[in-house]
Amino acid sequence: MHMSSTQHTFMASHSPRVLSLTRRAFSSSSSLGGVSMIQGASRGIGFEFVRQLLENDDKGHVIATCRNPSASTGLIHLKDKFRDRLRIMPLDLTVESSIEASALSIKETYGRLNLLINASGILSIPDVLHPETTLNKVEKSSLMLAYETNAVGPILVIKHMWPLLKIGGGHGTERSAAVVASLSARVGSIGDNHLGGWHSYRASKAALNQLSKTVSVEFGRKKDPIVCILLHPGTVDTDLSKPFQKNVPPEKLFSKEFSVQKLLSIINNVNSHDNGKFFAWDGQEIPW
Secondary structure (H helix, E strand, C coil): CCCECCCCCCCCCCCHHHHHHHHHHHHHCCCCCCEEEEECCCCHHHHHHHHHHHHHCCCCEEEEEECCHHHCHHHHHHHHHCCCCEEEEECCCCCHHHHHHHHHHHHHHCCCCCEEEECCECCCECCCECCCCCHHHCCHHHHHHHHHHHHHHHHHHHHHHHHHHHHHCCCCCCCCCEEEEEECCHHHCCCCCCCCCCHHHHHHHHHHHHHHHHHHHHHHHCCCCEEEEEEECCEECCCCCHHHCCCCCHHHEECHHHHHHHHHHHHHHCCHHHCCCEEECCCCECCC
């Protein structure tokens, strides 16, 4: 399966003794900054989140996950540069046991999470999935594949990272609470749908929006120190959008660097009142 800005990371093998020493070192270190996890980090927007988080905070630790870590040369190069602050882990969105394993490993090594970014998603796969231009082209297999990857997977990641986010709160960061940010899309807005088409992608992102909104309500009701938001990055020059860029005006086709810079600004400035909101890259709220 091809995923845009997807998941990756090498799982370093640790003996129980080494793992125990690592855990004690992190828990006893007052200099440990924030702990951020990027799900879908092998390339595209996910990779750019990893890069900017590492370069913007010299104390922060970043966990980059993807399905096939060894295929991401970008992450491998970043690991050479930020060996002590970047950890790469395998995570397959379609296999819940791999999500559980990642959560356990993060708990043992870091004990908490301050930021979780769900960056993976699929729009098209050659000979498998194509954005539908008409109802006649809608297929059950495409609907289910998009839903599993764009909606179900990210919510399962939030489910298993939830205990770590409750512990993390804003500890070690300038934020007042832990943040969960999932990449959605403006085309997932029902209220903003004036063109139709792209049934599978629109529906899966609308599902992600509803699931995330429901999660945010639970976080608020239980008074967990977590802010859950959705983000629209704009049309970004990535592999996901490349087949559909022909009619995009140059000024509306963003670089990964620009989009992620804008999204991180939103993430770093949200507070409890923003829990459950859907923001565009420029900070404007998007209707459901």
